[in-house]
Amino acid sequence: MLIKKGAEANLYLEKWHDREVIIKQRLPKKYRIPQLDLMIRSQRTMHEPNIIHKAKEAGVPTPTIFMVDVVEATIIMEFVEGKQVKEILDQVSSEERLHISHLIGKMIGRLHKNGIIHGDLTTSNMILTPYGKVVFIDFGLSERSKELEPNGVDLHLMKRALQSTHYKYAKECFKAVIKGYSEVMGEEKAKKVTTKIQEIEKRGRYVAER
Amino acid sequence: MSFGGAKNLHTNNSADSYCLGIESTADDFGAAIVSFEGKVLSNANDAYMPKEGGIHPREAARHHAEVAEKVLTEAFQKAAVKPQDINLVAFSQGPGLGPCLRTGATAARALASYLDIPLVGINHCIGHIEIGKLATGAIDPVTLYVSGGNTIVSAFEAGRYRIFGETLDIAIGNCLDVFARAVGLKQRRGMPFGAVVEDLARKGKNFVSLPYTVKGMDLSFSGLLTAAVQAFQSRQYSLEDVCFSLQEVAFSMLTEVTERALAHTDKPEILLTGGVAANRKLQSMLEAVAKEHGACFCVVPLKLAADNGAMIAWTGILAYKSGIYTPIEKSYVNMKWRLEDVYAPWVEG
Numbered sequence: 001m002l003i004k005k006g007a008e009a010n011l012y013l014e015k016w017h018d019r020e021v022i023i024k025q026r027l028p029k030k031y032r033i034p035q036l037d038l039m040i041r042s043q044r045t046m047h048e049p050n051i052i053h054k055a056k057e058a059g060v061p062t063p064t065i066f067m068v069d070v071v072e073a074t075i076i077m078e079f080v081e082g083k084q085v086k087e088i089l090d091q092v093s094s095e096e097r098l099h100i101s102h103l104i105g106k107m108i109g110r111l112h113k114n115g116i117i118h119g120d121l122t123t124s125n126m127i128l129t130p131y132g133k134v135v136f137i138d139f140g141l142s143e144r145s146k147e148l149e150p151n152g153v154d155l156h157l158m159k160r161a162l163q164s165t166h167y168k169y170a171k172e173c174f175k176a177v178i179k180g181y182s183e184v185m186g187e188e189k190a191k192k193v194t195t196k197i198q199e200i201e202k203r204g205r206y207v208a209e210r
Numbered sequence: 211m212s213f214g215g216a217k218n219l220h221t222n223n224s225a226d227s228y229c230l231g232i233e234s235t236a237d238d239f240g241a242a243i244v245s246f247e248g249k250v251l252s253n254a255n256d257a258y259m260p261k262e263g264g265i266h267p268r269e270a271a272r273h274h275a276e277v278a279e280k281v282l283t284e285a286f287q288k289a290a291v292k293p294q295d296i297n298l299v300a301f302s303q304g305p306g307l308g309p310c311l312r313t314g315a316t317a318a319r320a321l322a323s324y325l326d327i328p329l330v331g332i333n334h335c336i337g338h339i340e341i342g343k344l345a346t347g348a349i350d351p352v353t354l355y356v357s358g359g360n361t362i363v364s365a366f367e368a369g370r371y372r373i374f375g376e377t378l379d380i381a382i383g384n385c386l387d388v389f390a391r392a393v394g395l396k397q398r399r400g401m402p403f404g405a406v407v408e409d410l411a412r413k414g415k416n417f418v419s420l421p422y423t424v425k426g427m428d429l430s431f432s433g434l435l436t437a438a439v440q441a442f443q444s445r446q447y448s449l450e451d452v453c454f455s456l457q458e459v460a461f462s463m464l465t466e467v468t469e470r471a472l473a474h475t476d477k478p479e480i481l482l483t484g485g486v487a488a489n490r491k492l493q494s495m496l497e498a499v500a501k502e503h504g505a506c507f508c509v510v511p512l513k514l515a516a517d518n519g520a521m522i523a524w525t526g527i528l529a530y531k532s533g534i535y536t537p538i539e540k541s542y543v544n545m546k547w548r549l550e551d552v553y554a555p556w557v558e559g
Binding site: 005006007008029030031032033035036039040119120121122124141153157160161163164167200 | 459
């Protein structure tokens with residue numbers, strides 16, 4: 001059953017060996033030429049399970065991978081029960097909202113500390129489980145790096161996602177994210193990253209000083 | 211901007227109310243007359259053409275000052291409207307090049323105070339979106355706004371046009387321009403660099419691998435630009451093939467982020483606007499994506515794609531009708547005015 005027609009891939013919820021699984025298939029995009037299309041799809045299909053595994057080692061909950069088929073650009077993985085953070089962040093109490101944001105910050109900290117850049121940190125890519133864990137999904141645009149720049153870009157994306165989707169609470173949420181982040185990364189490193197974020201924001205073509 | 215209590219607006223919604231729009235953010239100086247019901251009566255323009263290199267802000271501003279009278283006269287004559295019949299003056303207040311913006315703003319202030327009619331400062335980016343909506347009938351689109359100065363994916367949410375994705379470094383139009391200059395291409399009047407590259411790309415067949423950089427919904431073109439120039443300079447590939455590959459990669463990136471924003475927002479339409487919207491290849495790629503998602507694909511007509519006065523006039527009318535105007539003492543230009551900083555009450559009606 002198709003549950004999500006994403007920009008990049010289709011997600012199907014299927015029964016597979018008596019198990020509820022998510023099948024993520026990167027379908028060919030007709031708008032781009034086959035060489036480029038194949039390159040993008042197969043690279044992302046190989047890359048994603050690898051980095052999901054690295055995230056687990058870093059202590060960040062991610063779905064279990066059952067199977068990878070590079071030719072078909074398909075990944076079969078665990079169906080994570082819970083709610084998208086996007087759906088619930090504006091609904092919950094402010095205490096809960098800050099708690100979730102703080103937890104997200106900690107998880108991002110663990111990723112970055114281990115040289116993992118998620119690459120698409122939006123609240124639709126985080127699932128809050130009934131057990132209170134935040135599971136990170138969709139590592140399709142992730143990369144390995146320990147440099148300051150990608151750390152900044154990654155968190156800048158998170159900030160932008162909060163501003164565009166949860167504009168009412170963006171400020172307080174991002175503050176809580178940064179708090180959790182600094183707890184893991186250490187004050188000094190976190191400070192460097194937040195300074196970087198400001199620099200990135202100013203780099204945009206038309207940005208007023210903020 | 212201020213709200214409420216505007217003066218001197220005798221008629222509010224009729225065909226005999228007119229707005230003069232002045233556009234001068236970059237290389238174009240434009241003036242247009244648009245009626246309050248949304249009819250573009252004239253859309254005059256004169257573009258600054260640098261002898262070499264890119265836009266020199268001071269030179270461009272000098273050009274604007276020189277042609278202002280001619281372009282304004284043409285706008286009034288073509289529309290067959292007299293200056294004293296105008297009810298509103300709109301000008302692009304930002305973002306853009308300071309000296310250029312100031313030239314347009316000065317003309318706008320002078321006219322508004324001489325005619326004793328209200329003035330409204332307009333955000334240039336919103337102008338591109340609103341004229342696209344007016345011309346295509348799009349109501350609530352995901353907009354891809356691509357030009358020499360901007361690359362933005364935007365959609366309206368809660369009172370503002372929010373930015374979902376944008377370039378982290380240079381704009382796509384800038385990328386194409388600089389590439390074209392670096393490989394020795396020449397532009398002509400009516401044939402900007404983008405069109406020259408598009409022409410050559412059509413003759414390209416072999417795909418040269420170039421860096422594809424998408425970060426979430428944001429994009430980066432600077433690495434792609436460098437790699438494309440180097441690919442040409444290596445003499446291993448024909449110019450046609452490099453143009454073809456540059457377009458394929460850059461436009462695939464743009465299409466991917468637009469699709470991402472569409473999937474994220476569930477909007478019913480894609481609107482393509484700005485100068486680079488004239489590119490057929492980009493149009494066809496976005497059209498394919500719109501089709502796949504059951505969304506409507508709208509593209510701004512060619513004559514309204516690049517910077518123009520009509521988009522400023524029309525957005526001025528929308529803003530003014532919802533009670534927004536700009537007192538002269540607050541009409542200073544804002545070179546870094548962000549799209550999402552503008553409260554747009556006219557959109558939700």
